[in-house]
Amino acid sequence: MSGYFTEKSSTDTVNARIGDDVSPRLREVMESLVRHLHAFAKDVNLTQEEWEVAIDFLTRTGRMCSEERQEFILLSDVLGFSMLVDAINNRRPAGATENTVLGPFHVGGAPERAMGDTIVQDGKGESCLYEGRVLDLDGNPIEGARIDVWCDNADGFYSVQQPDLQPKWNNRGVFTTAADGLYSFRGIKPVSYPIPDDGPVGKMLAALGRHPFRPAHMHFMITAPGFETIVTHTFVDGDPYLASDAVFGVKESLIAEFKPHGGDTDWHCAFDFVMVQTG
Amino acid sequence: MSGYFTEKSSTDTVNARIGDDVSPRLREVMESLVRHLHAFAKDVNLTQEEWEVAIDFLTRTGRMCSEERQEFILLSDVLGFSMLVDAINNRRPAGATENTVLGPFHVGGAPERAMGDTIVQDGKGESCLYEGRVLDLDGNPIEGARIDVWCDNADGFYSVQQPDLQPKWNNRGVFTTAADGLYSFRGIKPVSYPIPDDGPVGKMLAALGRHPFRPAHMHFMITAPGFETIVTHTFVDGDPYLASDAVFGVKESLIAEFKPHGGDTDWHCAFDFVMVQTG
Numbered sequence A, B: 001m002s003g004y005f006t007e008k009s010s011t012d013t014v015n016a017r018i019g020d021d022v023s024p025r026l027r028e029v030m031e032s033l034v035r036h037l038h039a040f041a042k043d044v045n046l047t048q049e050e051w052e053v054a055i056d057f058l059t060r061t062g063r064m065c066s067e068e069r070q071e072f073i074l075l076s077d078v079l080g081f082s083m084l085v086d087a088i089n090n091r092r093p094a095g096a097t098e099n100t101v102l103g104p105f106h107v108g109g110a111p112e113r114a115m116g117d118t119i120v121q122d123g124k125g126e127s128c129l130y131e132g133r134v135l136d137l138d139g140n141p142i143e144g145a146r147i148d149v150w151c152d153n154a155d156g157f158y159s160v161q162q163p164d165l166q167p168k169w170n171n172r173g174v175f176t177t178a179a180d181g182l183y184s185f186r187g188i189k190p191v192s193y194p195i196p197d198d199g200p201v202g203k204m205l206a207a208l209g210r211h212p213f214r215p216a217h218m219h220f221m222i223t224a225p226g227f228e229t230i231v232t233h234t235f236v237d238g239d240p241y242l243a244s245d246a247v248f249g250v251k252e253s254l255i256a257e258f259k260p261h262g263g264d265t266d267w268h269c270a271f272d273f274v275m276v277q278t279g
Helices: A010-015 A024-044 A048-064 A071-078 A081-089 A200-207 B010-015 B024-044 B048-064 B071-078 B081-089 B200-207
Strands: A127-136 A146-150 A172-176 A182-188 A217-223 A230-236 A258-262 A265-270 A273-275 B127-136 B146-150 B172-176 B182-188 B217-223 B230-236 B258-262 B265-270 B273-275
Touching: A010 A024, A010 B081, A024 B024, A024 B081, A048 A071, A048 A200, A048 B048, A048 B071, A048 B081, A071 A081, A071 A200, A071 B048, A081 B010, A081 B024, A081 B048, A127 A258, A146 A182, A172 A182, A217 A273, A230 A273, B010 B024, B048 B071, B048 B200, B071 B081, B071 B200, B127 B258, B146 B182, B172 B182, B217 B273, B230 B273
Parallel strands: A127 A265, A127 A273, B127 B265, B127 B273
Antiparallel strands: A127 A182, A146 A172, A146 A217, A217 A230, A258 A265, B127 B182, B146 B172, B146 B217, B217 B230, B258 B265
């Protein structure tokens, strides 16, 4: 082999350039990336004009990024890439609660609240009592599980999206289980909302005939000593976007029933979380 | 199939979302892109941390882009992707002059010069007489072929990179063949130079144990009515970077011999260009 570039040998030519002292993992990742990128261009006989459109798209996506907006994560999300990476890194045995994407709206350091307390601070929305247990794979309750919850408000915005309109910790809180593994808190029944679609990724979704909506969901991050962290949502059963979540976050096992409650609470949602031991 | 995302069905789930009214070509390109991106993540079991590094890399690459700097094109170049797209779109029969990448330094509207004239305006560098013919595949001379040439100066910079230090059309010019198909002009023997490596792409090259240099070359864009346009370089035989061009632009058939000339000219470079008829 001459070492010069040809259409046929393109992948090998590029990958042969990687130096001898490069970390084996970086080599593995980059070789695979080059192999798949080149195979893509060959599969579709990518034209020069299409390449120019792609360069322009990436450039506009970069220009959209700021402290408040991560358009490349959005791109990864709508291509199902974020969910795929989440799935690869969180394979769990049957019976364990499945993971889904963290999303961009989690804020660390939310207030610790007492069991049964409310997370709603803006008085908006249909009220909902959330209840359930945190269990291990054998059905034993887990003591000291830390349950960090967050969701959008009744207008479809997270508090971080509206720092001037919502209290900082609106619809956010942390609850810790006792020996019985039980949790309960009051919140709202969340509502569906569009991901930010005024940038290049939104234009791409429109060109692909896709909508930007996510089905209504409550976020949970559950940690407990000796157990794998669960990052997940529960989705409101019956939401019209369940089967077409713009970021592919829905898993069948995460769809939760919201039942009318009565009294001073509109809804009731029961959901148990099952954690996997580490090691 | 539920339509919900699973690791196994990830590609199908994402591609099934494309709307019915989407152009067949956009569908083909995006389906292939999703297939290859997902296969990449699965092949290497991409970790969450590696995904974060990738998002950060793309974001920094976007931030580096400006009117004067296109870091995404640079990224495409060093991954061999630009050369691959060029190869796919310029397949030619044996005997025809091969294409290579246009590069970012071409400027339209260069002065038309008389055969034999010089393109050097800064008085720097080792002088060289360029000569040869523009032919069709049967060896017949092509009349009216427009030969647009450009190269870096003796310091390794194109005139557009040094608008305050070099005359605008330094080392640039356009020559048009007569019935004999002959061309000749005076320039310099070009020198090797690094692609801009002070950004994320330069850091990536360093992490991969690669250098940023391109071997010395003269650019040619040759157009003639009834013939496919040739965009190519001739490379200086013996250049130490021939086998390791940072952007993979070298093809064996494009390496040109530079011979000592004598008289008031240091070097002589003979090279014939062979064009393919259109249609």
